[in-house]
Amino acid sequence: MEHEERYYLMMMGALDDELPDADREELTAHLDGCADCRREWQALLAIDTLFRQTPLLMPAVNFAERTLALLPSSRLRVRALSAVYLILLASGIVPLLLALFLVARYAPILQQPALVERVVTTLVNVGRVAATVVGALLAGAGRFVAEQPAVVGLMILLAGFVLLWGGVLQRLLAQPAPIRVRNRG
Amino acid sequence: MNDEQVWLERARRGDKNAFGQLIEAYQGPVYNLAYRMLGNAGEAEEAAQEAFIRAYTRLDSYDPAHKFSTWLLSITSNYCIDQIRKRRAVLLSIDEPLPPHPALHSDNNKGPEAQYLAQEREALVQGMLRELPDEYRQAVVLRYWYDMSYEEIAEVQKTTVSAVKSRLFRARRQLAESGMGRGLVPAEVEDEVMV
Numbered sequence: 001m002e003h004e005e006r007y008y009l010m011m012m013g014a015l016d017d018e019l020p021d022a023d024r025e026e027l028t029a030h031l032d033g034c035a036d037c038r039r040e041w042q043a044l045l046a047i048d049t050l051f052r053q054t055p056l057l058m059p060a061v062n063f064a065e066r067t068l069a070l071l072p073s074s075r076l077r078v079r080a081l082s083a084v085y086l087i088l089l090a091s092g093i094v095p096l097l098l099a100l101f102l103v104a105r106y107a108p109i110l111q112q113p114a115l116v117e118r119v120v121t122t123l124v125n126v127g128r129v130a131a132t133v134v135g136a137l138l139a140g141a142g143r144f145v146a147e148q149p150a151v152v153g154l155m156i157l158l159a160g161f162v163l164l165w166g167g168v169l170q171r172l173l174a175q176p177a178p179i180r181v182r183n184r185g
Numbered sequence: 186m187n188d189e190q191v192w193l194e195r196a197r198r199g200d201k202n203a204f205g206q207l208i209e210a211y212q213g214p215v216y217n218l219a220y221r222m223l224g225n226a227g228e229a230e231e232a233a234q235e236a237f238i239r240a241y242t243r244l245d246s247y248d249p250a251h252k253f254s255t256w257l258l259s260i261t262s263n264y265c266i267d268q269i270r271k272r273r274a275v276l277l278s279i280d281e282p283l284p285p286h287p288a289l290h291s292d293n294n295k296g297p298e299a300q301y302l303a304q305e306r307e308a309l310v311q312g313m314l315r316e317l318p319d320e321y322r323q324a325v326v327l328r329y330w331y332d333m334s335y336e337e338i339a340e341v342q343k344t345t346v347s348a349v350k351s352r353l354f355r356a357r358r359q360l361a362e363s364g365m366g367r368g369l370v371p372a373e374v375e376d377e378v379m380v
Contacts (some may be wrong), residue, residue, distance in 0.1 A: 043361035
């Protein structure tokens with residue numbers, strides 16, 4: 001009913017102590033004569049009292065200490081992840097921008113077939129040189145492994161140490177394990 | 186500069202002990218909010234811890250122009266709403282009976298009768314809160330336990346003041362009906378009432 005809605009809004013204002021005096025008097029007068037609204041008001045008051053008297057609950061003992069123990073790596077982890085994210089982002093965006101810049105800068109030259117042919121020939125020659133160098137290096141490495149097995153073993157050992165310390169660092173940066181503490185009993 | 190601002194400044198620079206002071210100061214409000222929203226002591230503790238961890242990792246985004254408590258409670262209540270939605274997503278019934286808060290059956294400072302009454306009241310309050318939609322429950326808890334203004338609740342709920350008033354209005358009507366259904370209000374109403 002419309003009158004109920006109007007007086008209900010007044011009741012809300014009264015509960016929040018935001019009802020002007022004139023409205024408060026009008027509401028009081030209305031409640032004196034309307035049993036339905038009086039009942040609603042008493043229900044609202046009862047709820048208001050019940051909720052206001054229900055105390056703030058506290059967590060189990062040592063909550064602060066246990067929570068503090070979960071913090072150490074969190075900010076470090078977020079910063080490390082942010083740095084990695086930025087590096088990954090930059091590693092994608094920077095070459096893209098560079099490629100776009102080069103295309104825009106040299107587009108007129110690339111439209112000349114003779115020049116394009118020369119560029120391709122040059123790239124092929126560079127590739128051949130690189131393949132020759134890599135082949136020579138691999139052949140040299142093969143000979144080195146055959147002639148110096150002790151040095152190779154030492155290098156493998158060092159690589160193992162690097163991987164081990166990498167794992168330790170990863171653990172330090174890892175997110176804390178999910179908390180499964182229950183404070184019953 | 187008060188203690189809280191000093192702790193915040195030090196925590197921003199990575200001082201965990203300073204943040205520990207903030208945890209000590211706000212553990213009650215944060216835990217209570219999580220418990221009122223989730224209705225379960227274990228989940229509430231996890232949610233409270235997660236809220237503090239999130240606050241710590243996001244301290245750089247905290248705007249000192251606003252109250253720290255409002256910001257922290259905002260993180261907590263939004264995390265709780267996410268948890269409730271996830272809980273529904275895995276088809277766990279919200280109506281299943283939840284264990285009462287441990288403090289209610291282990292408070293040795295109260296006599297048996299007082300403990301019983303406290304348990305009854307707590308069960309009644311949590312039962313009524315559980316019937317409310319999430320946003321209504323959030324508004325009611327922030328209003329009654331934290332005495333937040335409409336503006337502060339709007340800030341937490343990321344909505345308008347009029348939406349908050351509407352939520353509180355509807356929530357209170359629903360709670361009043363629920364209260365009458367549970368016999369909270371006597372059948373015979375008084376002839377005169379005070380406003």
